[in-house]
Amino acid sequence: NYGLANANLEAVDTSKWECKRCEPVNGYHGEVSVGAGFVDAQDNHAANRLGDTDGFAGEVDADIRYRSETGYQAAIDANKLGSENGSVRLAAGKAGLANAAFNYGTQTHWKNDGAISPFAFANDGFALTGADVSHDLKVKRETYGFAFDLGGDLWNTYANFQRQDKTGARKASIYSGSIANVAAPIDSTTDRWEAGAKLAGQNWHTSAAYVASKYDNNLANAFDFGYQQAALGTAPSNEAYHVVLNGNYSLSRTHFAGRFVTGKMTQNDDLVQIGGLNGFDGEVKTTDASFRVASTVARGLRLTASYDYSDRENNSHVFGGNGISVDGLSGDITEYARYDITRNTAKLGASYRIAQGYRVDAGYEYKQVERSDLEREETNDHGVWGRLRVTALDNWNFGLKAGYSSRDGSEFEANRATSSEDNVLLRRYTIADRDRLEAEFKVSHTPLANLSIDATVRYANDDYSDSEYGLIEADDFGYDVSLNWGASDKLNLHAFVGQQWIESEQRNLFQTGTSFDQTEDRFLNAGFGSVYRGLFTDALSVGADYLYSDSESETSVTIGSTGQYGDYFATSHSVNLFSTYDLSEKMGLRLDYRYERYQDSDFANIDNIGNGNVVNLYTLGNLNHNYNAHLVMLSFSYAL
Amino acid sequence: GTWDEMPQAEMEQILDTKFADGKYSRQGADGCLMCHRRNDTVMALFDGVHGRADQSKSPMAGLQCEACHGPQGTHRNKSEPMIVFGGDAPLSAEKQNSVCMSCHQGEERMAWHTSTHNLEEVACADCHKVHVAQDPILDKATEVETCTSCHTREKADMNKRSSHPMQWGEMTCTSCHNPHGSMAEADLISFNLNDTCYACHAEKRGPFLWEHQPVVDNCAACHNPHGSVNDGMLTQRAPQLCLDCHQGHNADRDGTSIHTAGQSCLNCHTQVHGSNHPDRAGSKLQR
Numbered sequence: 001n002y003g004l005a006n007a008n009l010e011a012v013d014t015s016k017w018e019c020k021r022c023e024p025v026n027g028y029h030g031e032v033s034v035g036a037g038f039v040d041a042q043d044n045h046a047a048n049r050l051g052d053t054d055g056f057a058g059e060v061d062a063d064i065r066y067r068s069e070t071g072y073q074a075a076i077d078a079n080k081l082g083s084e085n086g087s088v089r090l091a092a093g094k095a096g097l098a099n100a101a102f103n104y105g106t107q108t109h110w111k112n113d114g115a116i117s118p119f120a121f122a123n124d125g126f127a128l129t130g131a132d133v134s135h136d137l138k139v140k141r142e143t144y145g146f147a148f149d150l151g152g153d154l155w156n157t158y159a160n161f162q163r164q165d166k167t168g169a170r171k172a173s174i175y176s177g178s179i180a181n182v183a184a185p186i187d188s189t190t191d192r193w194e195a196g197a198k199l200a201g202q203n204w205h206t207s208a209a210y211v212a213s214k215y216d217n218n219l220a221n222a223f224d225f226g227y228q229q230a231a232l233g234t235a236p237s238n239e240a241y242h243v244v245l246n247g248n249y250s251l252s253r254t255h256f257a258g259r260f261v262t263g264k265m266t267q268n269d270d271l272v273q274i275g276g277l278n279g280f281d282g283e284v285k286t287t288d289a290s291f292r293v294a295s296t297v298a299r300g301l302r303l304t305a306s307y308d309y310s311d312r313e314n315n316s317h318v319f320g321g322n323g324i325s326v327d328g329l330s331g332d333i334t335e336y337a338r339y340d341i342t343r344n345t346a347k348l349g350a351s352y353r354i355a356q357g358y359r360v361d362a363g364y365e366y367k368q369v370e371r372s373d374l375e376r377e378e379t380n381d382h383g384v385w386g387r388l389r390v391t392a393l394d395n396w397n398f399g400l401k402a403g404y405s406s407r408d409g410s411e412f413e414a415n416r417a418t419s420s421e422d423n424v425l426l427r428r429y430t431i432a433d434r435d436r437l438e439a440e441f442k443v444s445h446t447p448l449a450n451l452s453i454d455a456t457v458r459y460a461n462d463d464y465s466d467s468e469y470g471l472i473e474a475d476d477f478g479y480d481v482s483l484n485w486g487a488s489d490k491l492n493l494h495a496f497v498g499q500q501w502i503e504s505e506q507r508n509l510f511q512t513g514t515s516f517d518q519t520e521d522r523f524l525n526a527g528f529g530s531v532y533r534g535l536f537t538d539a540l541s542v543g544a545d546y547l548y549s550d551s552e553s554e555t556s557v558t559i560g561s562t563g564q565y566g567d568y569f570a571t572s573h574s575v576n577l578f579s580t581y582d583l584s585e586k587m588g589l590r591l592d593y594r595y596e597r598y599q600d601s602d603f604a605n606i607d608n609i610g611n612g613n614v615v616n617l618y619t620l621g622n623l624n625h626n627y628n629a630h631l632v633m634l635s636f637s638y639a640l
Numbered sequence: 641g642t643w644d645e646m647p648q649a650e651m652e653q654i655l656d657t658k659f660a661d662g663k664y665s666r667q668g669a670d671g672c673l674m675c676h677r678r679n680d681t682v683m684a685l686f687d688g689v690h691g692r693a694d695q696s697k698s699p700m701a702g703l704q705c706e707a708c709h710g711p712q713g714t715h716r717n718k719s720e721p722m723i724v725f726g727g728d729a730p731l732s733a734e735k736q737n738s739v740c741m742s743c744h745q746g747e748e749r750m751a752w753h754t755s756t757h758n759l760e761e762v763a764c765a766d767c768h769k770v771h772v773a774q775d776p777i778l779d780k781a782t783e784v785e786t787c788t789s790c791h792t793r794e795k796a797d798m799n800k801r802s803s804h805p806m807q808w809g810e811m812t813c814t815s816c817h818n819p820h821g822s823m824a825e826a827d828l829i830s831f832n833l834n835d836t837c838y839a840c841h842a843e844k845r846g847p848f849l850w851e852h853q854p855v856v857d858n859c860a861a862c863h864n865p866h867g868s869v870n871d872g873m874l875t876q877r878a879p880q881l882c883l884d885c886h887q888g889h890n891a892d893r894d895g896t897s898i899h900t901a902g903q904s905c906l907n908c909h910t911q912v913h914g915s916n917h918p919d920r921a922g923s924k925l926q927r
Binding site for chain 2: 003014022070085094095192230232235236242266267271288308359371478506508547549553604615
């Protein structure tokens with residue numbers, strides 16, 4: 001251990017150390033850049049890719065630092081400020097004394113700019129307009145907050161606050177005889193406060209913190225649908241509070257760490273309407289405790305152990321009813337359930353260096369989960385894994401990892417009243433018996449000092465061997481290869497390709513029969529890039545990046561004969577050409593051109609204007625995308 | 641350099657002895673810079689906090705260069721190596737990191753010793769740079785690039801049909817994970833998996849009157865936060881995902897069926913994350 005605490009300082013005499021040759025930089029330092037350009041995009045979805053919607057695009061980037069001779073410093077970090085996804089952070093203070101920071105940012109995610117619906121939102125409800133109206137489906141998050149800390153080497157106190165305002169519209173559905181997919185508004189505020197204190201010594205640390213979070217939905221608790229009142233409930237406002245205690249201690253080469261968290265989540269918003277129950281006081285108590293130990297017990301041998309306890313206790317109260325819901329038609333009874341979950345997880349691990357450049361790791365993991373009000377109350381997971389890493393060979397590194405885990409648990413009691421909607425032979429995959437096999441092989445090769453090739457192959461299989469109905473089996477296979485070549489001091493090239501296949505098999509139960517379904521998710525990702533520096537006496541650099549991605553999912557359904565769901569894919573080609581030019585030692589220009597070719601399809605996006613194609617379903621029209629988009633931006637940078 | 645070819649064990653033996661002997665220099669940094677000041681990387685130390693003598697915790701306020709690189713010993717006549725850092729350094733990650741960890745302790749690194757990165761023998765200097773004005777990995781515009789140089793699967797996942805917004809640094813890996821380890825699974829920053837998600841998705845937190853058990857159990861039961869070929873980062877799309885646990889209403893499932901078109905099961909069961917509706921429609925997560 002070469003830590004300062006272990007240093008032999010008996011013979012040190014620093015009285016003559018002057019540091020005359022040291023050149024600390026005081027005053028302002030850093031770079032600011034301003035960019036302006038245009039986006040040409042017929043689909044606002046392109047903003048997810050290009051950062052801005054059609055039209056003018058402007059942004060400011062800054063990384064400016066101020067340092068005084070007395071140790072006080074200030075900083076401004078701006079990242080794409082002015083775009084739909086920009087942020088800025090201001091900070092000032094002195095390390096070991098006091099610091100303050102302020103942050104602001106926006107994030108916008110576009111789903112679709114042309115969702116078509118004859119229903120429009122007004123006065124806390126949806127009403128038929130008589131015409132097909134276009135809606136934007138997008139979410140904008142505006143985040144701001146501040147942070148303070150005060151204290152030195154031994155103790156430190158801190159407080160911070162973050163607020164996130166979320167606005168926009170989401171895809172939702174209203175069910176009332178016929179079904180209408182609608183653009184439902186979003187308007188909420190989430191606040192988070194945290195305050196705490198830390199105490200630290202040379203080989204120990206302890207801290208305590210209080211964390212509070214409050215979610216306020218600024219909308220009514222339900223939306224009407226024509227004459228139907230409270231047809232669509234909205235997320236209720238809620239709160240959460242946590243107290244956190246942390247501590248760690250190092251004894252020579254053995255390190256202990258522990259944490260205890262207790263908290264509760266509450267919700268007592270008005271119910272969507274008065275019905276079977278008149279009132280609700282929601283309260284969930286949570287307890288999380290974790291303990292970790294790691295020790296280098298001998299040269300080359302390290303042991304680790306951990307234990308985690310997590311408990312969710314639902315103490316909610318219902319008023320004015322007996323907590324049983326009865327289906328007027330079928331007579332089915334659903335009993336009000338308070339879901340409690342208790343987890344116990346223990347892990348043991350060992351890592352041993354057999355020889356220089358050869359290391360084996362192995363571990364055992366046990367997880368026990370108790371869940372109330374489910375047809376299976378307890379599950380037990382046992383898992384083992386091992387790995388061999390070889391770094392001893394010239395120009396080659398290998399890593400082979402394999403793992404096996406098995407889950408079983410208590411008896412299924414699937415015919416109980418609480419699960420009457422599901423068949424007794426159905427096994428929910430989250431609690432069903434499962435055997436999992438995983439393997440991964442990594443290799444990296446450096447045939448030349450400036451050429452590296454890395455490849456990884458992965459395989460995983462989940463076998464739900466005792467499930468007759470539900471998810472039966474799932475395979476996940478994939479690889480990726482990347483190559484990096486520093487062809488010269490001036491030219492760098494890289495390329496990569498990767499594929500993944502996730503296959504799953506289900507035997508599905510319906511009221512009208514059974515089916516055998518197979519789903520294959522396929523993904524292909526490939527790209528290359530190069531940058532050449534050093535044109536025009538090193539003033540000009542040019543570069544290019546290309547990225548291709550193709551996501552696709554295919555589901556076949558066999559009920560007697562085999563049929564397939566329709567197209568479900570997303571394909572994109574992204575190109576970025578850029579050039580930087582140094583005007584002077586302090587000033588520079590950068591020109592970017594980005595091109596995006598994006599297309600996706602979802603067979604469920606049925607153009608259903610006028611409620612024609614699917615009886616009793618109003619869709620939001622064709623939500624697929626198919627566009628070309630371009631961005632040109634010129635940026636000017638100035639180094640302080 | 642001169643010492644690059646030396647076997648790691650031999651190198652560590654020399655440095656152990658040298659560190660224990662504690663033969664620090666007479667002039668501190670001035671002596672080191674007599675030779676090393678011509679190196680721009682070395683001098684860039686003074687652009688950042690580690691090069692400042694006016695910060696009490698900074699190495700330059702104490703043993704200067706030798707605070708990190710160890711006592712000079714007889715290095716000046718090139719007969720002994722110094723402690724060096726980085727992936728190519730002939731020194732184990734554990735030994736390298738012991739230098740950094742002697743100052744950088746505390747809550748953010750309390751679980752370092754059992755963290756994935758420590759067990760994988762990742763050196764601090766594999767990700768961090770000290771001899772710079774600003775460590776690039778602390779800049780969210782470059783953080784993801786550094787992480788995904790090793791985490792290639794997650795790099796690919798970001799380009800799937802649906803993923804969290806990582807492209808412009810709106811979110812970064814450290815929005816959810818603590819690379820120095822944490823007391824939660826997968827080195828997540830909050831107390832547990834669901835609570836990490838609630839930081840941005842508090843509307844899913846409830847507790848609702850009628851809960852959907854897998855929702856309160858584990859967000860990852862249905863979502864893959866790194867990305868999916870399905871919308872909404874769902875591990876499977878509806879109705880297949882729902883059918884994994886539920887008996888379906890109707891086996892007839894071509895694309896124009898009311899059970900598959902539009903929002904599939906969610907056409908009627910609109911409140912899959914929980915409902916506050918007091919009667920039957922609530923228990924069926926319909927309103």
